[in-house]
Amino acid sequence: MELHELTIHELNELLRKKEVSAVDVTKAYLKRINEVEPKVDALICETDDFALKKAEEADKMIKDGNINDLTGIPVVIKDNMCTENIKTTCASKMLEDFIPPYNATVVENLNSLGAVMVGKANLDEFAMGSSTENSAFKTTKNPWDLERVPGGSSGGSAASVAADECAFSLGSDTGGSIRQPASLCGVVGMKPTYGLVSRYGLVAFASSLDQIGPITKDVTDCAIVLNAIAGHDPKDSTSVDNVRKSDYKEFLKDDIKGMKIGFAKEFFREGLDEGVKKSIEDALKTFEELGAEIREISLKYMDYALAAYYIVASAEASSNLARYDGIRYGHAAEKYEDLIDMYMVSRSEGFGKEVKRRIMLGTYALSSGYYDAYYNKALKVRTLIKQDYEKAFQDVDVIVGPTSPTTAFKIGERVEDPLAMYLADVYTVPVNIAGLPGLSLPCGLSDGLPVGLQIVGKHFDEGTILNAAYAFEKALSFNAKPSFKGGAK
Amino acid sequence: MNYEAVIGLEVHAELLTRTKIFCNCTTEFGGEPNTHVCPVCLGLPGTLPVLNKKVVEYAVKAGLALNCEISKFSKMDRKNYFYPDLPKAYQISQYDLPLCKNGYVEIETSDGVKKKIGLTRIHIEEDAGKLMHENVDGSLVDYNRTGVPLIEIVSEPDMRTPEEAYLYLTKLKSVLEYSEVSDCKMQEGSLRVDTNVSVRPVGSKEFGTKIELKNLNSFKAVQKALEYEIKRQIKLIEGGETIVQETRRWNEQKGITESMRSKEEAHDYRYFPDPDLVPIIVSDEWKEEIRKSLPEMPEHKKERFVTQYGIPEYDASVITSSKPLADFFEKCVLEYSSAKTVSNWIMGEMMRLLKETGKEVEEVLIKPHQMASLLNLIDNGTITGSIAKTVFEEMFATGKNPEEIVEEKGLKQLSNEDELREIALKVIEDNPKSVEDYKNGKDKAIGFLVGQIMKATKGKANPQLANKILLEELSK
Numbered sequence: 008m009e010l011h012e013l014t015i016h017e018l019n020e021l022l023r024k025k026e027v028s029a030v031d032v033t034k035a036y037l038k039r040i041n042e043v044e045p046k047v048d049a050l051i052c053e054t055d056d057f058a059l060k061k062a063e064e065a066d067k068m069i070k071d072g073n074i075n076d077l078t079g080i081p082v083v084i085k086d087n088m089c090t091e092n093i094k095t096t097c098a099s100k101m102l103e104d105f106i107p108p109y110n111a112t113v114v115e116n117l118n119s120l121g122a123v124m125v126g127k128a129n130l131d132e133f134a135m136g137s138s139t140e141n142s143a144f145k146t147t148k149n150p151w152d153l154e155r156v157p158g159g160s161s162g163g164s165a166a167s168v169a170a171d172e173c174a175f176s177l178g179s180d181t182g183g184s185i186r187q188p189a190s191l192c193g194v195v196g197m198k199p200t201y202g203l204v205s206r207y208g209l210v211a212f213a214s215s216l217d218q219i220g221p222i223t224k225d226v227t228d229c230a231i232v233l234n235a236i237a238g239h240d241p242k243d244s245t246s247v248d249n250v251r252k253s254d255y256k257e258f259l260k261d262d263i264k265g266m267k268i269g270f271a272k273e274f275f276r277e278g279l280d281e282g283v284k285k286s287i288e289d290a291l292k293t294f295e296e297l298g299a300e301i302r303e304i305s306l307k308y309m310d311y312a313l314a315a316y317y318i319v320a321s322a323e324a325s326s327n328l329a330r331y332d333g334i335r336y337g338h339a340a341e342k343y344e345d346l347i348d349m350y351m352v353s354r355s356e357g358f359g360k361e362v363k364r365r366i367m368l369g370t371y372a373l374s375s376g377y378y379d380a381y382y383n384k385a386l387k388v389r390t391l392i393k394q395d396y397e398k399a400f401q402d403v404d405v406i407v408g409p410t411s412p413t414t415a416f417k418i419g420e421r422v423e424d425p426l427a428m429y430l431a432d433v434y435t436v437p438v439n440i441a442g443l444p445g446l447s448l449p450c451g452l453s454d455g456l457p458v459g460l461q462i463v464g465k466h467f468d469e470g471t472i473l474n475a476a477y478a479f480e481k482a483l484s485f486n487a488k489p490s491f492k493g494g495a496k
Numbered sequence: 497m498n499y500e501a502v503i504g505l506e507v508h509a510e511l512l513t514r515t516k517i518f519c520n521c522t523t524e525f526g527g528e529p530n531t532h533v534c535p536v537c538l539g540l541p542g543t544l545p546v547l548n549k550k551v552v553e554y555a556v557k558a559g560l561a562l563n564c565e566i567s568k569f570s571k572m573d574r575k576n577y578f579y580p581d582l583p584k585a586y587q588i589s590q591y592d593l594p595l596c597k598n599g600y601v602e603i604e605t606s607d608g609v610k611k612k613i614g615l616t617r618i619h620i621e622e623d624a625g626k627l628m629h630e631n632v633d634g635s636l637v638d639y640n641r642t643g644v645p646l647i648e649i650v651s652e653p654d655m656r657t658p659e660e661a662y663l664y665l666t667k668l669k670s671v672l673e674y675s676e677v678s679d680c681k682m683q684e685g686s687l688r689v690d691t692n693v694s695v696r697p698v699g700s701k702e703f704g705t706k707i708e709l710k711n712l713n714s715f716k717a718v719q720k721a722l723e724y725e726i727k728r729q730i731k732l733i734e735g736g737e738t739i740v741q742e743t744r745r746w747n748e749q750k751g752i753t754e755s756m757r758s759k760e761e762a763h764d765y766r767y768f769p770d771p772d773l774v775p776i777i778v779s780d781e782w783k784e785e786i787r788k789s790l791p792e793m794p795e796h797k798k799e800r801f802v803t804q805y806g807i808p809e810y811d812a813s814v815i816t817s818s819k820p821l822a823d824f825f826e827k828c829v830l831e832y833s834s835a836k837t838v839s840n841w842i843m844g845e846m847m848r849l850l851k852e853t854g855k856e857v858e859e860v861l862i863k864p865h866q867m868a869s870l871l872n873l874i875d876n877g878t879i880t881g882s883i884a885k886t887v888f889e890e891m892f893a894t895g896k897n898p899e900e901i902v903e904e905k906g907l908k909q910l911s912n913e914d915e916l917r918e919i920a921l922k923v924i925e926d927n928p929k930s931v932e933d934y935k936n937g938k939d940k941a942i943g944f945l946v947g948q949i950m951k952a953t954k955g956k957a958n959p960q961l962a963n964k965i966l967l968e969e970l971s972k
Contacts, residue, residue, distance in 0.1 A: 102541065109535050111542060208542040214770035244774050245545045321772055321930040326576050329585030330539050350578050373576075373766035382768060479950075 010035035011171040015080050015228040018174055022069060022079050029065035029079025030382050033123050033471075036081040040125065040172045046153055046494055048145045049167040050126040051086045051096055052345070058125045065121040076231045083167040083176040086127040087134050088219065089208040090114055093220025097210050098142035099132045101331045101338045101357035111208020112243070113177060113219050113236045119236055125173055128163030132359045132429045133328065134179055136160050136214040137187060137431035140422055141361045148418070149192060151456055153416035153494025158188030158431070166388035169489050175223045175232055179209055181216045182316050183410075183435025186447035189222055190459020192411035193489065195229045195476070196222045198435075200467050201246040201442035205240030211327040213320035214245075216439045218441050226448060227478045230255035233469060250467050263478040264298035269403030271306045276485035278430060280413045287409050290450040290460045293482050294407070299475075304399040304406065308391045312437040313429060316383035317365075318372050318439075324362075325369030331357060364425065374391040393441045400465050405475050409434050410447040410459035434461060444469045448476050449485045457487070498698040499733070500728045503661050504653035505693060505718075507668060508646050509678040510623070510686035511554045516546030516643035517622045518588070523645070525684045529628075529638035537643035539583035544772050547572070551645040552595065552776055554677040555620045558647055559596030560666075561675040562615055563795060566783050570595045572620075573774045576766045580637050581625040589621035589648075591767040596775065601651075601671070602795070603663040613664050623742050632741065641685075641874040644838050647677075651701070653692065658722035665689065665715045666817075670794050674819045681713055681951030690717055694739075695729045704729070704739065709753060711745040725753050797822055805835035814843055820857035831868035841867070847884060849892045861895030862888075870898040874931060882955050885909045911958040913965065916949070919957070920965045923948045942966060 010018070010032055021027045037055055044050060058081070065079035084090060087097045089107035091114075096102045110118065117124070131141035139147040139162025147156040147162045150170040157166040161178030165188035168176050178185040180198035189196025197220045204219045211217060221232035233255045237250035270291060275284060291301055333339030333353030340352035358366070372381040399406060411431055421428040438445040443463055450460035460479070464472040517524055519536035536543045560565050599615035602819055620792045623646050625639040635891055649668065669687065672678045680687040689712045694704035709725060712718045725744070734937035744753040792800070794816045801812040801822075816822045821842065828838045850857065870887060873879045879887065890901045902908055908918060923945055924931055933941040942963070949962045 087542075095541070097541070105537075105541065107540065107542065109540075109543075207544050210541040213771075242546060243544050245544075245772065322768060326574055326586055326766070326768070329576060329578065330541070330583065332580075334577060334580050335538070336540070337581070347578075370766065373767070373768055375764050378766075378768075431629055439541075452550070 008071035011039040014224045029062040031431040033062035043170045047170045048147050049163040051129050053126045058123050062122040068121045081125045081173045082122045083126050083128045083173040085164045097133045098130045100143045112205035112240045114240050118399040131160035136359050149279050150489035160184040162188045165189050169193045178222050179219050181212050183432040185220045186435050187411050188446045191415040193457030194404050195448045197446040200444040204236050205246045206244040213323040226480045247481040258473040259477045261478045261481045265402040266299040268299045269304040269406040271304050273309045274408040278412045283458050286451035286458040306395045308355045311388045311467040315385040315388035316436045318381050321369030322372045325366045396441045406463040410461040414456035433457050446472050499730050500698045501695050501697045502653045503655035503693050506690045507649045508688040511645040513550045517551050517645035532640040540679040555647050559679045564596035564599030568907045571775045572770045573767045574744050574770045591595050594619035601667050601927035613654045616650045658719040686842045699798050708743040763774050807839045811839040819965040827864035828867045831865050832871050845888050909958050910953050910956045
C-alpha cells in the first residue's frame, strides 16, 4: 500500500512507530497531488511550502512525544474556511485575492494538533450548489468517472479524499454539502449537530444552517476528526457550551444488537434511482442481520423541506453576502458613476449566476409585503419538520435512508435546470432544517458509481450514528477504489 | 385657528461599556482612524458577533431608571442597507422585540405643571463608522466607532411644545447620567437626537404630516429648530399648502430648517432575526440584581434632600439636576452642618463660576472639606462674607485651602478696636456732610460711613464693630 492510500489511523500507527516521518507522509501526498490533481481539479490552491513547514513541526512534536491522532496527517480545507495569510476565495471572483488575517477556529484546532494542510478545496461559489460546477475557477471531477460531478458544494473536499490527495478534509454542510458529495465520491462525510462545531471563520452562506464537518476514508477517521473540531468556542455564540465533550472513538463498536433504526416511507419517492433504492434496501437487510430492529416511521412534512430551505437559506445568504460591496476588500468595480452604481457594478462583476439567483430570491423573500408569505411561512415549516423528527426519535435511535436520490450525474447535465439541481439535496436538507447530525457512508455501487447511505441521529447524539455506521462499515467492507476513468475530452 | 404641535423624539445614547457590543475592541472616543478595530467589528468574512453582556446590563439599567418593562425574551435583528460606513451592510439592532418598553419620563414645565412623556421602547444596537469627505479626493471611512454599543430611546408623540421637548431631553440626560450608563456628551456624539414634529388644529385627534429633523447638536438647537419648524408648518397650512413628509436638517448658522431628503427614498430594511446571535434572556433574578445596582434617581434624591437637609424644594431641584452637583452638596453637608448655607453657595457662587468658565462640576478643584473650612472662617469671624466670595473665586481657580488664601492675601477680618477707631475718626473727619446729616436725624448716613470704613479696609473691617465704634464717636 502506498502512504497516500492509508487512513488517518493507519498513518498514525506508522508515525507512532516512527516507521515514517510526517515529512515523508506530506511529501508522498504532495507527489500524489501532482499526479492526480490535473485530472480531478479538486484544489483551488496547493500549500506545499506551508505543508512542509508544518510537517517539520509535526515531526518535532512526535520527537517530543507529543503525538496525537492527527499529528502529521495531511488535510485539505474547503476554501470557505479562513486560513491566516493564505488566500480564502470561496471559489468566487469576489474574494479572488482575499487573504484573511485570522484562522477559522476549526483550522486553529487542526493546527494545534499538528495536522498538515496541503491545500484548499474547490467548491460551489460561496457553497451554493450541488455539483461544484458553480466555482468561478474550475469544475472538480468525480474520481470515479471524470465526466461526472463530485457533488457539492464540498465537491473539492470529497474528491480530494476519494482521489487520495489528502488523508481527510473538512467540508461545510448547509443543505447537504458534505453528505451529498461524500455519497457521490464514495467516502464518509458527516454534518454534526448544529452548534457542535464552531462556525467562526467559516465564510457564512446561511448562518442558521451551516455546519462544518469531516470528510474521511472511513468511519473511524470520522470520529477522530470530529474529536478534533467539536467543542464550545467563545467566538461563536451559537456554539453550545453545555454539552459534555465525548471521545467519539469510544462509539466505534460493531455491536448494534437491539438498536432501533427508523426508515421513512417517504424516502422511496419519485426521482430515486433504482440502483440507489436497491443498495438502500440491501443496507436495511444488513442492519437487520446485525441485530438491529427496522421500524417504519413517517416524516410527513419532508416534501416541504426543500421549499422552506431555499427561502431560509437564500434569505440569510442575501444578508450575509451583502458585505461584499467592493469598498474595503474583494472585487471592486473600476468604472462607476456614483456610490449605488459602484455597489451594483462590483457585485454584478464579482458574483456568479447561482449566487445572484439566491441573493435575489432571498432579498425578495425578506422584503416588506412578502416577509410573512415566504420567510415567516418557511420558519413555520421549519418548526413542523423539527417536530416530525422529534416524534420519530421517540421510537427510534437513528434514521437511515439514501443520501442522494441518484449517483453522480454528468457534468453540465443539470446546469441549465436549477430545480433539478436542487433536488440533489432532497434527502439531506431536512436534517439541516432540524439542526440534526447526519452521516453518509458508502453502501455499494450502482453501475460502477458509489451509493451513499445516510444515518441521521438525535441532537448531539453523534455517538450513536458513529456506532451504527461503524458496525455497517465492518459488515459491508466496501473497498472499491475510484477508477479515474473518462475525462479530458 | 389655533394649532398645536405633536412632537416625538428618538435619542441615541452611547453606552459606557469598556468594550464594543460584539467584540473586545475599546470604545474609547477618538484615536487614529481605524485603530480601534478588529476582524469582527470590520465584518470580515467568517467572523461572528458575540454579544457583550455588559451592554444588556446597561440597557436594562437604563430601562429600569426610565420606568420601563424589561422583556424576559428579546432578540437581535438585522437591518439591511448598503452604506460605506456599515461594514456588514446590515446593522445589528432590535426590531419587533426590544429589550425595554412602555416607560415614561416625568417633566415639570415652567408653569409648574407635571407631565408624563411616554417611552415606546428602548432597544440596543451597534453604531456605524464615520465617513470623512473633507480635504480628500473621494471619501474616507473611519471604523473606530463601528460596533460601539448604543441604546435608542423612542418616545411617544406626547410633547406639545419645544419647551416640553427641551425639558424631556434634560430629564432624560440626567437619568442616563445618574444611572451611569452613558456620559451623554453631545460634542462627542455619545448622545444624538432626532425629532419628529407635525402640527394640527387644537382639538383635532388626527396627526398632521410628520417632518423628521436631524443634525441637532444641542438641546437648545432642538428647541430652536422645533420652534422654527412649527411656525413654518403652520404658515404652510394657513397658506393652503400641503406638507410633504420629509427629513429636514437644522442649519444652526442660518437658524432655519432645510430639506435633506424626501420619504420617497424610504428604505426597505428587510429586518429578520440575526441567525448568528442567540436570544437575550433576562431572568427575574438578573433584573433584580441590576435594579439593586441602580443609584438613587433625581426625583427621590430631591425629595430626600428636602426632608433630610431641610432645604427648599427649589434648591433641591436645582442641586439634584446634576448628579455630580448633588454629590458635591452632600459631601459638603457632611462637613458643615448648615445645609441651606451650603446650597446658597452652590447655587450662587459655584454655579456662577461654572457658567462663566464653562467648566463641568467634575472639574471643580474645590474639595468639600475646603468648602466647609471657608464657611467656618465666616462663622468664626476670620473673614467677612464679601471677602469669602473673593476667597471662593481663588479656591475655584487654584484649589488652594481657604486659610492659605486668607493668610497669603492678608484678608483676615479687622476686629482690632483701636485700629478701627483710628480709621473711623479719619472717616468722620473726611465726611463732615454725612456727619451733619446724621446729627440732623438722617440715620441712613451711618450706612454710608460704615461703607467708607469698609472701603478704607478693603472690606476686611468687622461690620458690627465698625458700626458700634462709629455710633460711639458720633455721640461724643
